Amino acid sequence: MDAMVRELSYAQAIQEAMAIAMDMDERVFLMGEDIGVYGGAFQVTGDLVERYGTERVIDTPISELGGAGVAVGAAVTGMRPIFEFQFSDFATLAMEQIVNQAAKMRFMLGGEVSVPVVMRFPAGSGTGAAAQHSQSLEAWLGHVPGLKVIQPATPYDAKGMLLAAVADPDPVMIFEHKLLYKMKGPVPEGYYTVPIGKADIRREGRDLTIVATSIMVHKALDAAATLEAEGIDVEVIDLRTIRPMDKQSVIDSVKKTSRLMCVHEAVKTLGIGAEVSAMIAESEAFDYLDAPIVRLGGAETPIPYNPELEKATVPQVPDIISAARDLVKGVR
Amino acid sequence: MAGAGKAVADSRANLPFVYRQYSAEQLKQVLYKMYLIRRFEEGAEESYMRGLIHGTMHLSIGQEASAMGICMPLGEDDQITSTHRGHGHCIAKGAEVKRMFAEFFGKTTGYCKGRGGSMHIADVAKGNLGANGIVGGGIPIAVGAALSSKMMKTGKVVVSFFGDGANNEGAFHEALNMAAVWKLPVIFVCENNGYGMSTSTARSTAVKNIADRAAAYSMPGVIVNGNIFSEVAEASYKAVERARSGEGPTLIESKTYRHRGHSKSDRNRYRTKEEIEDWMSNRDPITLFENELREFGFIDDKGIEAIRSGVAQEIADGIEFAKASPSPDVSETGNYVYTEQA
Missing domain, CATH: 3.40.50.920 (Rossmann fold)
Structure with a gap:
């Protein structure tokens, strides 16, 4: 039976994917700055804190480096964190944990661990936020073996690729263009994935x-x-x-x-x-x-x-x- | 770990903590492991000189009581994150020296199958989530492991080892703050050996004691003489109890000293021969512990000799195992980058 297809915005599609992931797997949780009652700087997490509580939708202090490291540590010890950067530009504050730790830990330890962390990066220009809130840094992370880096362009892909990222045993970095958040498109209900690594x-x-x-x-x-x-x-x-x-x-x-x-x-x-x-x-x-x-x-x-x-x-x-x-x- | 019997405990009432808390067998095992750490590092150093190990290494000789004392109250399920000076932590948490030697020799039988070496030595099965080449890199990861423990209700306690140099990294401050805000079962252990590479804590750090930093994150800050096993173990024991009962993190500053230089390139220009000699002759942690064990009647000279020869044999066997182990094939260079091979 085909799943019901609705028009959802890109942001709604991501939110739905995160809710499905949390429903399916109690190890999945969200971390980030102001993702709780505020709903996230771009309202991507929205009201998820009301549905899943503050223990699974965790507001972090403004500590990108530490927060990313906590997500990495939780991932290697059995959890499935989805870490939201408020702006992709702030990846610069957390490069140590992303590049030296998340990307390399499995390799350095000879395959003894995996790092199933998902990091989300609202990216790109067009919002008048100027030089420190508008960059597109995906190629920086794309240069690092051990990471997977994706850029979904539609609401359908945003949902399906996020669910694929959560299911992936390796660290997946998702760059989401801020101007896409309000774009609408057809999105099926329920669980589906869009494969990482396929154009x-x-x-x-x-x-x-x-x-x-x-x-x-x-x-x-x-x-x-x-x-x-x-x-x-x-x-x-x-x-x-x-x-x-x-x-x-x-x-x-x-x-x-x-x-x-x-x-x-x-x-x-x-x-x-x-x-x-x-x-x-x-x-x-x-x-x-x-x-x-x-x-x-x-x-x-x-x-x-x-x-x-x-x-x-x-x-x-x-x-x-x-x-x-x-x-x-x-x-x- | 099981405590000593009640009658025995009564007769030890005035002795320091570990002699009341642990059995003679357990304490002899600690001495064995302190020697094992010392001789492992000496063996690694010698192998390096002979060209059997490449790269570099950071020896913790002189810090053995710190590693053993902190790990003493930990269970096998508890976890640690370690540092570039992490051989002692690895052995203290239960690693086998033969697989550590194999890793240093770059062999497939090593803990990291030859991919990590000294600076990334780990033993995940025993709860060691890995040494780290980045100063302070393991601290937020330990907080994440503690978050997992809390969310999954596993009861695990996580210890994050780091050095005095790491206390000036942003990661230290961010991690301590989050651990305190979320009351996580984690213990921050600063092994303060006086120098971040060549820069003394007096020249690098605004506070007199690194434990003073704990006040900023509303957690207990405890200073111990890191060369006295019992002092370290007692502080760790209390911190583990606190963490396990949900009261949150502790910062322990274990004041100690490394006899060797920072790494193999160190010419020791920033400290005097007299200072090094003083620590080696008068405050060596193994000598101090051995003397106490002897004084309190837990061991005699024969027992000590048995430990030393047992350790020597294990080290010799370990080096032979490493030498005889196969190297990874260059065709496997890309392994373990991702979970599924391309």
Whole structure:
């Protein structure tokens, strides 16, 4: 029997996933700053504290390093914590526990433990929160073996990938773009998972592959709709997982379209687009390329406060359209 | 652990804590393990000099009473997090030296299958969640383990060992605060050996005693002479009772000294020969404990000799076991990064 499908926001989908995880497994609990009665800075935990109590929806002090470490310690000793960072920028305060401890503990101990911790990071710009509350740092963590790093782009994936993350025995870092929290989409009731490590072809096309992450998936789809009217048929791949990356889906797509563009909000230099581009250059798909690879990413600047400047620092739909036209026409 | 019989206990009424609390057999076992820690580290040092061990190591020679005293009241299910100077903690919590040697030699029979080495030595089955290469790194993890104990109602107590250097890390302060706010069954044990690498606590730390920090987190702060086994064990015993009964954490400052340098690269330029000599000659924890055991009639010279030769044999066997064990194959470099292999 098919589960009932409703329209839920991305934030509601995450909240529902956390509730299902807590219903299914008493080891699952939530930790984070102001996730209790406040409901979380972005109302993702909402009223879960009323349903599950303060012992399973734990407000932490403003102690990102210590809090992350507590989550790691609880995970290696049998619990299944879901730790919410109030903003992904605050990962910088907890890098020690994430990078040196969570990512490496299983390895350093020769497989004697696993670290089934889930960390959630509200990320990205567009809220006017300026330079210290708007970053996209997923590539930082994607560089660390031992971590899994995901970026769901839709409410359906947000729920299914969070449930997959909770079931995963290894540390999973989830980057959630803040502008997606209010986006609505179809979400089935009940339990389901969306696999970590599998990209999704959001739109099939013949002329150009756009590999996008998070909110850029939607911008790429908008651009593709415009480009279609001009006779340019774009394939949009939602990478969904940064580590481990689904290389084969991208390779197969590029072999079909012979053109590749990577689009992400994070700073372009040394970013995920660079990784995807290099991966294609090393693969059998390289011989199929008809044009140089194009990358669109964040400008080489902190995120500014002024709304016009803020928009200008990350790729927008017209930027994608323009770059796609040039790429297909062979301008570059 | 079982206490001594009542009649025996009465005759020991005026003796220090451990001689009232534990049987002669248990105390002899403590001496055995203190020697085991000392000789293990000497054996590791010698193996390093001979090129059998690479990397570096941080020896705790001179701190054996601290490791043994803190672990004395712990049960096998209780857990610890340890430090880069963690060989003593590992043995005190029940590890076998042959598997520790094997780890130091990088062999598959080592506790971490050769992936961790000295700085990440662990024995999860015995409750040692691991040494740590990051100063203060294990402290929040111990609080997390204590949170698990409370949430799962397992009754486990968790000890977090760290050094004086860690008391100036943010992780220490964040962890102590959370443990106190949530009344978690955790004991913070600062083994203050006087120096964070080369920098003395006098030059690095604003408070005179690290135990003074406990006041800021509303928990008992206890100072013990870390070289006197009974003092350490008594403080640990009380802290375990407090933690086990749900009253929350304790900070124990165990004042001690490392005879060796910080690591193998240390030239000991920041302390005098006289200072080191004084600690080695006059305050050696094994000598102090051995003298007490002898004085109180728990052991005689023959018994001590039996312990020393037993330890020597176990160390020799351990080194042979490590030498004879296989190294991991380079094709297995990627193992244990993730739970499911790609």
